Amino acid sequence: MAADSYDDVAKNKESIPELEVAPQDLYHAKSFWTKYIFCQDAKVIGIQYALTAAAIGMVGLVSSWLMRMQIAFPGVIPMDAAAYYQLVTMHGMIMVVYFLTALFLGGFGNFLIPLMVGARDMVFPYVNMVSYWVFFIAVLILGASYFVPGGPTGAGWTLYPPQAITSGTPGGDGLGIVLMLVSLAVFVIGFTMGGLNYVITILQARTRGMTLMRMPLTIWGILTATVLALFAFPALFVAGIMMTLDNMLGTSFFMPAIVQFGERLTYDGGSPILFQHLFWFFGHPEVYIVALPAFGIVSDLISVHARKNIFGYRMMVWAIVIIGALSFIVWAHHMYVAGMNPWFGFFFATTTLIIAVPTAIKVYNWVLTLWRGNIKLTIPMLFSIAFIITFVNGGLTGLFLGNVAVDVPLSDTYFVVAHFHMVMGIAPVLVILGSIYHWFPLITGRFLNERLGRIHFWVTFIGSYSIYFPMHYLGFMGVTRRYFEVFEGDNFTYSITGINQFITVAALITGAAQFLFFYNIIVSSKFGKKAGKNPWKACSLEWQTPDVPPTHGNFGKELPVVYRWPYDFSVPGADEDYITQDTPPSAVANAKAEQT
Amino acid sequence: MSNNKESLINLLTQKPWEPAQAKVDNLHEGKTFNLHVGKLGLRYIMVVSTIMFCLFIVTYADRMVYDDWIRMPEPFLLWINSLILVISSLFFIRIQLASKKNNFEKVRRELVLIGVLAIIFLIGQLLVWQNMIEAGYYVSGSPANGYFYVFTTLHGLHLLGGLIYWVMTIKKVWKLDDSIVIRKAKHTVELCAIYWHFLLAVWIVLFGLMLFS
Numbered sequence: 001m002a003a004d005s006y007d008d009v010a011k012n013k014e015s016i017p018e019l020e021v022a023p024q025d026l027y028h029a030k031s032f033w034t035k036y037i038f039c040q041d042a043k044v045i046g047i048q049y050a051l052t053a054a055a056i057g058m059v060g061l062v063s064s065w066l067m068r069m070q071i072a073f074p075g076v077i078p079m080d081a082a083a084y085y086q087l088v089t090m091h092g093m094i095m096v097v098y099f100l101t102a103l104f105l106g107g108f109g110n111f112l113i114p115l116m117v118g119a120r121d122m123v124f125p126y127v128n129m130v131s132y133w134v135f136f137i138a139v140l141i142l143g144a145s146y147f148v149p150g151g152p153t154g155a156g157w158t159l160y161p162p163q164a165i166t167s168g169t170p171g172g173d174g175l176g177i178v179l180m181l182v183s184l185a186v187f188v189i190g191f192t193m194g195g196l197n198y199v200i201t202i203l204q205a206r207t208r209g210m211t212l213m214r215m216p217l218t219i220w221g222i223l224t225a226t227v228l229a230l231f232a233f234p235a236l237f238v239a240g241i242m243m244t245l246d247n248m249l250g251t252s253f254f255m256p257a258i259v260q261f262g263e264r265l266t267y268d269g270g271s272p273i274l275f276q277h278l279f280w281f282f283g284h285p286e287v288y289i290v291a292l293p294a295f296g297i298v299s300d301l302i303s304v305h306a307r308k309n310i311f312g313y314r315m316m317v318w319a320i321v322i323i324g325a326l327s328f329i330v331w332a333h334h335m336y337v338a339g340m341n342p343w344f345g346f347f348f349a350t351t352t353l354i355i356a357v358p359t360a361i362k363v364y365n366w367v368l369t370l371w372r373g374n375i376k377l378t379i380p381m382l383f384s385i386a387f388i389i390t391f392v393n394g395g396l397t398g399l400f401l402g403n404v405a406v407d408v409p410l411s412d413t414y415f416v417v418a419h420f421h422m423v424m425g426i427a428p429v430l431v432i433l434g435s436i437y438h439w440f441p442l443i444t445g446r447f448l449n450e451r452l453g454r455i456h457f458w459v460t461f462i463g464s465y466s467i468y469f470p471m472h473y474l475g476f477m478g479v480t481r482r483y484f485e486v487f488e489g490d491n492f493t494y495s496i497t498g499i500n501q502f503i504t505v506a507a508l509i510t511g512a513a514q515f516l517f518f519y520n521i522i523v524s525s526k527f528g529k530k531a532g533k534n535p536w537k538a539c540s541l542e543w544q545t546p547d548v549p550p551t552h553g554n555f556g557k558e559l560p561v562v563y564r565w566p567y568d569f570s571v572p573g574a575d576e577d578y579i580t581q582d583t584p585p586s587a588v589a590n591a592k593a594e595q596t
Numbered sequence: 597m598s599n600n601k602e603s604l605i606n607l608l609t610q611k612p613w614e615p616a617q618a619k620v621d622n623l624h625e626g627k628t629f630n631l632h633v634g635k636l637g638l639r640y641i642m643v644v645s646t647i648m649f650c651l652f653i654v655t656y657a658d659r660m661v662y663d664d665w666i667r668m669p670e671p672f673l674l675w676i677n678s679l680i681l682v683i684s685s686l687f688f689i690r691i692q693l694a695s696k697k698n699n700f701e702k703v704r705r706e707l708v709l710i711g712v713l714a715i716i717f718l719i720g721q722l723l724v725w726q727n728m729i730e731a732g733y734y735v736s737g738s739p740a741n742g743y744f745y746v747f748t749t750l751h752g753l754h755l756l757g758g759l760i761y762w763v764m765t766i767k768k769v770w771k772l773d774d775s776i777v778i779r780k781a782k783h784t785v786e787l788c789a790i791y792w793h794f795l796l797a798v799w800i801v802l803f804g805l806m807l808f809s
Contacts (some may be wrong), residue, residue: 200640269738593615594615
């Protein structure tokens with residue numbers, strides 16, 4: 001197949017042969033149940049994922065409030081050490097797995113992939129629907145652990161054996177830890193079904209003209225993160241199964257010979273370190289499973305709201321792929337204090353620091369995209385800029401902690417808490433919030449309230465810094481993390497009381513601001529200003545649907561044909577400051593895209 | 597396929613904003629591989645399963661080097677069960693050939709046999725378990741015992757999952773109304789066969805590992 005010229009192809013669609021694959025057969029819902037509950041439309045499934053993740057995320061948020069109250073104002077909310085550790089554990093696991101992962105891949109992945117690549121739906125809609133309901137069951141199992149005798153596990157989100165399944169650890173000798181492990185296994189099964197759809201839809205169901213290098217970076221981020229999950233989640237699954245067997249059937253995969261309260265247990269010869277390796281072989285890529293979609297999404301937000309093509313698109317793609325690959329050879333930097341051969345430490349410190357290179361390329365490219373851009377300080381842009389600053393902060397402290405000699409003294413302090421919350425807590429959440437403001441008009445056809453949105457942004461941004469910036473200093477001062485209470489009568493601990501109280505007040509205010517955000521979502525979805533079609537004047541396909549919000553099948557009778565990449569902003573010679581991906585060259589004959 | 601022969605390096609070095617590249621890109625059909633989504637989906641599942649089994653094997657290898665490692669016995673029944681899986685795969689090769697030749701009578705007949713063999717295999721594995729338990733090799737007895745039960749369970753569960761797909765395949769080859777249905781049925785038969793071959797390969801690796809360690 002050959003075309004004589006660029007314009008020939010665009011003007012004469014007939015010169016393009018018929019697709020090899022017949023249009024996708026879609027399941028058309030016939031009742032309320034199949035339209036909104038057991039729905040096979042990826043957009044609805046995405047919203048279901050997002051709502052479920054947000055609901056369980058609220059449990060995580062309230063857990064953090066209660067923890068902070070205990071740290072700063074002990075006794076105001078009565079709790080014992082067991083309850084505190086249960087809050088810590090559930091907060092960590094909920095936020096990392098059930099909130100961030102589910103929201104980015106299940107929520108944004110489902111909603112955006114078919115729309116952005118120009119597909120009618122995911123390639124396996126039924127499996128996609130089952131994927132959500134399996135996730136929902138995983139959340140229910142996790143939630144059930146609050147109601148069993150002994151309550152949920154308090155083993156810390158890393159669930160290290162032997163303490164995770166021994167008496168004395170909250171939930172360790174009851175159903176708490178079992179439900180956590182089962183829930184994780186179910187989550188992995190559900191996610192595998194979803195991941196199957198994300199990867200294959202992106203690879204095989206793109207519309208005509210949508211090459212891989214014409215995909216928005218959002219899709220590159222989600223694709224790479226899903227492939228990471230494909231390799232990483234089995235490690236969590238394997239570790240979960242083996243620990244469940246240790247707990248339920250008395251095997252000794254991870255459990256060494258151990259004496260508990262003076263009694264020799266039947267375990268013998270297991271390796272707790274093996275669990276740590278498996279856990280972090282999952283755990284570190286998990287950081288990037290959360291971060292890469294955020295990287296992709298924020299690139300698109302910055303480009304759209306700065307009216308400028310993304311700087312270094314190819315490098316952005318390479319960086320995403322390289323970061324993804326490197327994330328599998330750094331896991332043991334989480335285990336420096338577990339004791340390891342110094343050469344291993346050297347190896348993992350080196351690989352950890354190498355990751356800074358592609359990551360820095362991304363940061364430079366975001367900044368250079370902003371440079372001399374026509375920056376609109378919309379709420380999505382504010383969140384995007386806040387993300388860059390926060391990610392740089394969190395990333396820089398990561399450089400410190402990547403070194404063994406610095407990590408060892410800091411590892412058990414609040415410095416680590418501050419670092420990982422900045423880099424994989426606040427930074428991705430800022431992207432999530434910014435992207436909700438960005439895509440809300442597509443989901444509902446209405447804008448979120450601007451005034452409430454700005455209040456929400458500033459309280460969240462300043463609040464987050466008020467929480468986590470001082471924590472770095474606590475870490476330097478040697479304040480240990482994981483302590484249930486700071487004992488009275490010690491001058492050292494008196495000196496941190498004020499900072500802790502400040503952090504707690506900031507956490508309460510920042511958390512409360514999120515309820516303002518929910519209020520905004522609920523009210524604006526009904527009464528918000530109408531957005532119309534493509535209100536941000538974006539180029540990518542999700543905004544080019546004939547109906548807003550897009551209906552089942554996304555693109556009406558004919559799928560769009562793509563003629564360009566998604567970043568043709570401010571093109572010299574063009575009438576408008578953007579050219580959508582489905583605009584044929586003949587419609588913008590004077591545009592000089594190559595000069596942007 | 598427009599870009600099937602494209603290398604990854606070529607792909608990642610494309611400059612999508614340049615008019616020359618746009619000429620090429622506009623002709624792209626959208627697919628990355630010249631493969632049916634079903635086949636690609638099956639590969640995805642096989643990759644995830646392979647990673648999972650590999651991780652188990654890594655932990656197994658990590659544990660077996662210690663001095664206190666006690667080997668499990670190798671019951672003869674395991675050889676027979678392995679043989680059943682080999683026979684199943686051989687039958688599936690015949691089924692694939694028959695399916696290509698549109699000989700659906702044979703496909704139906706032998707697909708039923710596949711199901712019977714799978715159930716015999718699973719019963720056989722349960723019998724091995726029973727023999728092991730009677731001989732005192734409990735799951736918590738030693739790490740090798742634990743791995744034996746984990747490996748056989750996971751492999752069995754994969755086979756049970758395969759049986760669900762086998763039921764779907766049977767349904768399809770029993771209702772061949774028109775040419776589209778026949779094409780879909782042939783495709784399903786092929787996927788089912790690939791999965792069965794995969795499970796045989798997994799079992800050979802696991803069995804070999806338990807045999808020679």
